Amino acid sequence: MMNPSPSKNLHERIAAWSDAHLAEARAFVHSYAELIPRDLNNAQLYGLANIARSVNQYANLAEFLKNQMMKAERAGKSKMQDCWQSLNTKLTAYRAEAANITRAAGSRPDQADAVHLQLVQRFVQHLIAESLICAKTSQREQKRR
């Protein structure tokens, strides 16, 4: 039988990474649950997802996150600033994992940045799903009161 192509191998490894990081994304959303849905709303997370999908290098996404951080600082929203900052730290740290995945899949080392972006896209997708549930839950609780 033929060996799986590097791209298939890469695809599977990214999927495995995504499954393994679901709990981490959920925990991240819950640690900033108080910001949902007022400060950390759908528009912001979908905006982040769009940027993650449209940029062609991670540095541009990091720039966007820094911008969001500065905007929150100017608005005096310290918790929001903290949220963007820790998201930036977290997403940037996935660089090493992207490099490992790229190497293990037998892909070219210069593909690591593209893999990094794919990991970030998956993580942001988990963030959106969990924040929507979080918003729903808080909406329900407010109605009950």
Added chain:
Amino acid sequence: MRSPEFEMKRRRFIAEKGDYYAIPVQSQTGSGAAKGFAEELTRTRVDKANIRGLESLAWSTDSVADVLDYIRMRVGRDQRNTGWAQSRIGIKLADHLEALRKDTNEFFTESNPAQEDDLRLLHLDLCREFIKHLTALYEFYKKPEAYDDESKPL
């Protein structure tokens, strides 16, 4: 690489689990869950396109998290609580699919994982099997005549 025996055993395990998910048997606790969810979904505004969308996603993705995210996003977007969010049906379904991971232990207690990713891929296949039955049963119960025929004595 997986041996043909392993592959055969794995396929049989998935098929057996499929029966367990689809057919309620009194002596087997938890059996027929897909049927239960399908019936409950027909009482919501979740439509065929949503269910088929879930099924296509399950067969096209390599990630269980994608399937769970799909359902949870639809719950979150259901503003009127008449579809995926009605009676927490979407959340319950996503939790149920996530918990199918436990079933993989049943298989791997006898057969050691051949690859590091085997457990995850078996979980994904169990989710696909569950959703396959859910889709078929949903379409069956969505048709009002199906109810009538079923309630008629043989």
